[in-house]
Amino acid sequence: MNLPNAITARLETVRPEYRVPPHNIDAEQALLGAILVNNDAYHRVADFLLPEHFMEEAHRKIFMVAGSLIRAGTVATPITLKTYLGDADFGGQTVIQYLARLASDATTVINAGAYARTIHDLAVRRRLVAVGEYLVSGAYEAALDDPPASLIERTEHALLDLSAAVPASPLAGRSAAEGSAWMLERVRGLRDGTIASTAIPTGLIELDRATNGGFQRGELWILAGRPGTGKTVAMTTLSRQAARHAGVLVFQAEVTPAQQWARYLADLAYRPGHPLPFGRIMAGRDLDDEELRRIEEAQKRLAQLHLHVDYRSPISVAQIAFGVKAEKRRLARRGLGLGVVFIDYLKFINPSERYRSQRVLEIGEISGALKQLAKAEDICVVLLAQLNREVDKEGRVDRRPGKEDLRDSGELEQDADAVLLLYREAVFLERKFKATNDPETGQRLIDTQNNLELILGKNRAGPTPTLHLWCDMAHSAIAQTTRGPF
Template structure:
């Protein structure tokens, strides 16, 4: 293909030819012949485009002319027209490429094209080489940023930025997706049912440790975004903490042939505590497990017996796979990078984020764009859940309009920036404690209203409702739980039908 070789030479040093003493630099990886073979196949048979169009983009070509040819051809084909050397030349001009015109070059590509059968292989070659060139650019950016870092930049921030760029390269235009046979999906579904039958509690997902909640949800499902929402004081952080700890405490694994660990029961938990410090979170869990009120632990108002319970509980919790990140002001990009790192280094089965409104988008936005920023956050969390194939439990605040109603049970419309949260979430559940509101309405003692209030307080004391307002793969409804405020502990509610028979 002498004319083609001519155009390659015209483009300049793409073939890396010359004496050993001439260039002192390395040429970025490329394969002009693969690009030419692919473009020729497309020009001869436009069906070749369908084999590469879902992962190959114009910028993946190393040569500018090839980018233009592929871009114009793709636009014509997607518009239902035919892409041939004749139809393309109108959009590419009549430039001289060193003794050969563009129409002549296109004709030569088509004349010496390979068959459409090899188009996908050539497309993958072009794509893989583009990734390598992109990696080189990222490496250069990392080196330059390390040499010329601004005063306010931190090495950790640079690492997270590099991880984000690398992940973007890995995910853009992946060619390992696409359609799969329904029989393969059936096999996966049957395997999931079999594992659920073998697992404790007969659950398809990860058991939360709260029986009635698990019965309603089937456990926490892989790749689900689960939202736990509530007004301040309802105990949403306590519920998330209880569930996370129950999962970590139940962790069991088996060793695979390659030495890695496969989770059998429970799971490895990552907890992003954007509001509370790790010590505050640990104090809550110690209180829950030891039975000593958390305010007593904070004040040091404990007896020798209490200290023994605390020490024993702390000893039992030493080895559980529960990892806390207490960094405040994280962006969704930083959170995603840290979650991937935990998955890679320690494993990850459940991720908890406390709470949504304390996250920021990857780009600085004005206050007027908070809704768009929240959309980016919820979409990012859902994508992270699917990518890592783990449930992501994210806490969310509710708007103040709940307080203006007589019935203060929350609804989906009470979610802040509810459009994106409600849309992206697979499960939305609200934490509601009627006792919290009744306690603040105590009438004067001795009145008839006081007796009614006292009866209502006895009815709701130590009870909480988890209202499942949305669930993609299950029913909605209300689950009642027991709540011990001093220990910030949710547990299964003792019911008459579960109690031993009284003689």
């Protein structure tokens, strides 16, 4: 629980004297005694319990030293611990007397997990007290250059850290026998149709085939491209298609609300040979009756989708996490579940203050947090990102991007389960044509105007093909092949 130092300090400095911090010394003593009697008790709790979770400083040291000995292959007993604990006084008892008392009063090792969870939960409650007191104090004593939004953001980050620190239910783990039996049963159920696939279709047949059904819950996907290659266009179509099958939440931090909704309407109002670009929808003028009817029909279809757009910009990971939880509650009241969360885009996510001005570490913190959010909330998170300028350099023979072209940090590639890279030859041909006015380049530009390559730079679930798609940037639409009305 890496809370900001200022918040942790509140635990010791600001508290009404008549209120004792949540703790249970008996549970701490019982757990330490169980470990001294049977070192296997330590292995049952070491995956989530830390020395800092103990209220008593002496107990923190005992747990830390015992853990160090056990991990080193040495038996932890009152005798072996005595050497490392010195001659501290334990309420009138020597170290060896206190350790011997802990061991003699210990119950069975079976209860170790329950004691450890009690200790951990109380430590979380103490941190919650610290966060609450920090918030109250900050609200009363705020400096002129410290706006309320900053205090809220710091508090949100602290609460998010606490949420991540809560251990998973013991039922979340399985032995080899249990895990393999569960997986076999799942395979049989998926095969005979008694278990529905948890994947959310993307609307692109080839992409669904490559990813075993589409957006996978618990995964982080990166959708990246250079400016003008269609990141927001792809997000618009993919989010619309996914919202036909599950709840979809979009954090739109780059374009305006008017532009994003105009993009959705243009995508749904598309008719071949009868352009209705999202720019004209935004302007709202020079529309004939037939075009207005198309927009009205598109709006009716859009209203039926399980789609919600959040416009905050910039936004923090903590705000994204709270937004996800709120949307899950909203959908649950309607008997629905959240499936995919899109974030447009990485540049507009505020990092915490932990790695200030260290961009590589900031990106790693963001991508790691989003990956954990996907797993914890059982959703697929799709993060839009920028590719670096190397793709645009004249000396580069093939401008098709690879996952190594992701901007700012290799952490994105490491944390992602799938990396989708966008490439449009027309973007580069248009630049060349403007510079040279070459007729052959102009013709090639016309021929490739609706071509979009979706390159799977990484795909944990399967192959990494390049998908050749149809696109129309003005209508904010992509499709598997040349698109007709639908």
